Amino acid sequence: MRPPLIHATSRAMKVETLIIGAGAAGMMCAAHAGPGALVVDHARAPGEKIRISGGGRCNFTNLHTSADNFISQNRHFAKSALGRYTQWDFIALVDAHRIPWHEKTLGQLFCDTSAKDIVALLRAEMARAGADLWLDTHVGEISHAGTEFTARLTRDGREITVAARNLVLASGGKSIPKMGATGFAYQVAAGFGLPVVTPRPGLVPLTFSDDRFRPLAGVATPARVTAHGTGFDEALLFTHRGLSGPAVLQASSYWCEGDPISINLTPGTDLLAALQQHRHSDGRKALTTILSQYLPARLVDYLKDGFNLLGTMADQGDARLAALCDALRDWQVTPSGSEGYRTAEVTLGGVDTSALSSQTLAAKTVPGLYCIGECVDVTGWLGGYNFQWAWSSGSAAGQAIRQG
Numbered sequence: 001m002r003p004p005l006i007h008a009t010s011r012a013m014k015v016e017t018l019i020i021g022a023g024a025a026g027m028m029c030a031a032h033a034g035p036g037a038l039v040v041d042h043a044r045a046p047g048e049k050i051r052i053s054g055g056g057r058c059n060f061t062n063l064h065t066s067a068d069n070f071i072s073q074n075r076h077f078a079k080s081a082l083g084r085y086t087q088w089d090f091i092a093l094v095d096a097h098r099i100p101w102h103e104k105t106l107g108q109l110f111c112d113t114s115a116k117d118i119v120a121l122l123r124a125e126m127a128r129a130g131a132d133l134w135l136d137t138h139v140g141e142i143s144h145a146g147t148e149f150t151a152r153l154t155r156d157g158r159e160i161t162v163a164a165r166n167l168v169l170a171s172g173g174k175s176i177p178k179m180g181a182t183g184f185a186y187q188v189a190a191g192f193g194l195p196v197v198t199p200r201p202g203l204v205p206l207t208f209s210d211d212r213f214r215p216l217a218g219v220a221t222p223a224r225v226t227a228h229g230t231g232f233d234e235a236l237l238f239t240h241r242g243l244s245g246p247a248v249l250q251a252s253s254y255w256c257e258g259d260p261i262s263i264n265l266t267p268g269t270d271l272l273a274a275l276q277q278h279r280h281s282d283g284r285k286a287l288t289t290i291l292s293q294y295l296p297a298r299l300v301d302y303l304k305d306g307f308n309l310l311g312t313m314a315d316q317g318d319a320r321l322a323a324l325c326d327a328l329r330d331w332q333v334t335p336s337g338s339e340g341y342r343t344a345e346v347t348l349g350g351v352d353t354s355a356l357s358s359q360t361l362a363a364k365t366v367p368g369l370y371c372i373g374e375c376v377d378v379t380g381w382l383g384g385y386n387f388q389w390a391w392s393s394g395s396a397a398g399q400a401i402r403q404g
């Protein structure tokens with residue numbers, strides 16, 4: 001292994017690798033890059049998104065991870081990194097650190113105790129690899145000449161110029177600006193001539209300009225929500241401002257402004273057969289009473305006028321019931337927007353994968369420059385996929401740097 005390459009004076013120093021961003025991807029990269037890596041972050045603590053993720057328990061990977069669970073202009077791009085450092089590799093690392101975990105649902109793995117366990121794991125792995133971590137550090141101008149990158153940093157009120165052979169952009173996307181998300185990686189990448197796919201919020205609640213769903217705020221129901229031909233069977237939650245819940249968050253990543261989404265309120269149920277049966281056994285009961293056995297009563301009440309839910313079961317002919325079931329399977333609504341970066345779990349788009357090696361995440365046109373994690377145009381579904389991408393892309397770049 002190469003010895004640490006750090007020569008410091010009061011104003012200038014040299015490192016082998018400068019990693020901007022001590023999030024999931026940056027710390028994983030440092031753990032693999034070997035000695036001589038310096039990770040800098042403007043936050044006061046590393047891995048803040050890890051700490052708050054999964055309700056404080058961090059959904060750190062998904063058993064079923066494959067490239068199919070990611071959105072990118074090049075849907076094959078993620079395969080190589082995901083195959084080199086898999087969910088099983090990360091689970092083995094979690095086990096090696098004796099962190100207890102469990103599967104919640106749909107292959108989603110969570111810490112039993114706290115997401116802080118994952119941050120501690122990454123810090124320990126970085127320390128073992130001999131990487132340095134500077135927090136509360138502002139990154140100013142970055143330049144590149146010959147084989148060297150130069151970054152102006154400000155730390156403890158002092159300006160320090162750091163020269164590095166490798167520069168890794170790991171500063172994430174624009175989601176949750178309150179937590180320090182900046183879109184900085186896009187600016188730096190663009191400055192180096194790398195194309196950037198226009199970023200937009202993903203895994204985000206959808207909103208409506210009127211307050212049509214206000215009466216339903218707090219109601220949750222299983223649903224299949226489809227946007228642009230891709231559907232997700234999970235919970236749907238009505239909110240004061242619109243729609244949320246896992247099914248909507250997932251679909252939001254496929255939704256384009258102006259398009260309707262389709263909501264199937266009775267996924268996996270043969271409602272028509274059930275209602276025909278009720279017509280025989282419960283002919284005198286109101287249609288709304290029977291529907292409330294299959295849908296939340298508040299939702300049935302809300303749909304009563306728009307779906308014309310009048311009369312008793314005996315009043316409903318076959319054609320009427322079939323039309324009603326079709327309408328409940330394909331309820332089309334058109335959101336006016338989303339909650340935006342304020343609450344979006346991820347940022348779609350980012351550094352265009354056509355400019356990067358899928359094996360190493362290195363920029364094809366700028367030797368020594370790497371882009372990893374959320375700043376790349378690879379975005380996972382809800383369910384631990386985004387952290388797996390951070391581990392896989394971070395490890396791919398780190399290993400390439402170590403093998404140098």
Ligand SMILES: Cc1cc2nc3c(=O)[nH]c(=O)nc-3n(C[C@H](O)[C@H](O)[C@H](O)COP(=O)(O)OP(=O)(O)OC[C@H]3O[C@@H](n4cnc5c(N)ncnc54)[C@H](O)[C@@H]3O)c2cc1C
Nearest residue numbers: 021023024025042053054059171172184373374384386387
């Ligand atoms: C509330 C929430 C919950 C989530 N839960 C999950 C989950 O359970 N499972 C899952 O897979 N995904 C989850 N995600 C998504 C996941 O957190 C991200 O995809 C992942 O953190 C991306 O890793 P990253 O290292 O690329 O970026 P980040 O984790 O965002 O790290 C980027 C780092 O760069 C730093 N930085 C930014 N700009 C600058 C700058 N200009 N100078 C210096 N430093 C800078 C930031 O402070 C940050 O530390 C969640 C996201 C949110 C917002």
